[in-house]
Amino acid sequence: MDIKFNQFTALSHSLTLDIADWHIHNQSWGVFSAHGDIGSILGDLLCQQSAALFDNKLTNQPKDIEVLSGDMSISAHRIAQVSLTEQQRLLALELESDDTDFQDIVDTGTKVIELIKQALPAAGSRQTNNPEPIDALLTKLDLHSLQEQGFRELSTGETRRVMLAIAIASQPDFLVLDNPFSGLDIQHRDALSYYLSQLPIPMLLVFSREEDQPKWIDNIAIFSHGKLDRKMNKHDWEQHPVIAQITSQTQVQSELMLATMQRHRHQSHFNNPVFELKNGKVAYSDKTIFTDVNWRIDNGQHWQIKGPNGCGKSTLLGLIFGDHPQCYSNDIHIFGKKRGTGETIWEIKQHIGMVSSALHLQYRINCSATDVILSGFYDSIGLYQQASADQKAVAKDWLIMLHMIEYANTPIKQLDYSQQRLLLIARALVKQPTLLILDEPYQGLDYLGIRLVKKTLELIAKENLSQLLFVSHYHEDSIDSIDHYLTFVAKENGEGYRAVISE
């Protein structure tokens, strides 16, 4: 299996890929990108080329990459990719075939097992030597209990594992995995790391965090702003020649952000408790997620919500935000009112900023980068109101701080995933909400983006500009000012989770 690039440049969205010389010969590479969503462009490019050369049908929508110059040759017949961009495409296809309007029940998407079976190569097509039997795949990726579940019901970590199962079921000769560990809890991360190290398929594994560097891969390619800067072996990488250089700029940028927030600071003070849930419970017909959750958030507290994939972290945050259907069957007080006593959802949302993968997936209106940020003032997806001159000035400040002012009028879908995510974070921060809900906020961000947002959140918490409710599976993400924890632990009787509160 050979992939060769020679003086190659290509354009996708806002990123130009630039590879002077790279030969991938039957081996795996770790790919690190300090700045730029390199995983999606490499994945799309390679899948698109192999599909065109070897006449394979692409599973998802066509990818728009323009080759500008140079050569690329590929001998891999079937290349599969796992990325958040690919996940967004699959969700878009699922939404296109949504049958909710025609049925009495809510369409929760294609069943996991069907999606995996659909990915199998067509009968009679070229087979790999060692296809993984579906049953073994389900076991190794811990998907047995989810096989009958609809794709749209899955949690972040569950979705990630399903996307991987779909890619592997297609029996590829080569894999492009863009941050495959992102969203996985520690146990699943370790299991996946072992699984990938044993997989007899060469791969590009793109990582945006030092701790995700695949230990079993010897070759590392370092990209910056789309350009292949250096190739090195694992030993050289561990000396970190690049990291120190590229981190120094984030401190300055995050201090600028804080200064902007302080300039536009306003007070919204509520009596204690800001939020309270008594005997909280969420259950579906076939499954209890959690019960007996008693949680009270007082003024000035910052919280981290912890627990394994699928324990109900996003569900719990959805009860606060008001977009989970069971928020009305629970005993909830928020911002001084009992939920369900006549307040509108907008009255609640105006005090909450939200960043999550679910929101990113829902943000399907293709408005400009400026309008994405402005929509934070109105809690809307897209902008439907005339923003004030002050609000426009704030949005402009944010674009400058994010180094994205040149994209002010660019539609969000033409930006790469990492840039989209930064805009959505700015959208959540712009109105300086009382509660800032951050459900795995770093997902999809490149290395610099992660550093920048982490620094900014640390400053926001320290200065008490908003109260953070934070979810992340990475120990390294801990924010110093967070000293309250809600941890989900499995109940002894096996029926869902309960919450343990600690300080």
Ligand SMILES: Nc1ncnc2c1ncn2[C@@H]1O[C@H](COP(=O)(O)OP(=O)(O)OP(=O)(O)O)[C@@H](O)[C@H]1O
């Ligand atoms: N309609 C539904 N029917 C059955 N189960 C559902 C439904 N909707 C969601 N779930 C399940 O609820 C559980 C909790 O999901 P949630 O997204 O809150 O988990 P999480 O703790 O945030 O996980 P992750 O760490 O992967 O993000 C998951 O196992 C999910 O599959």
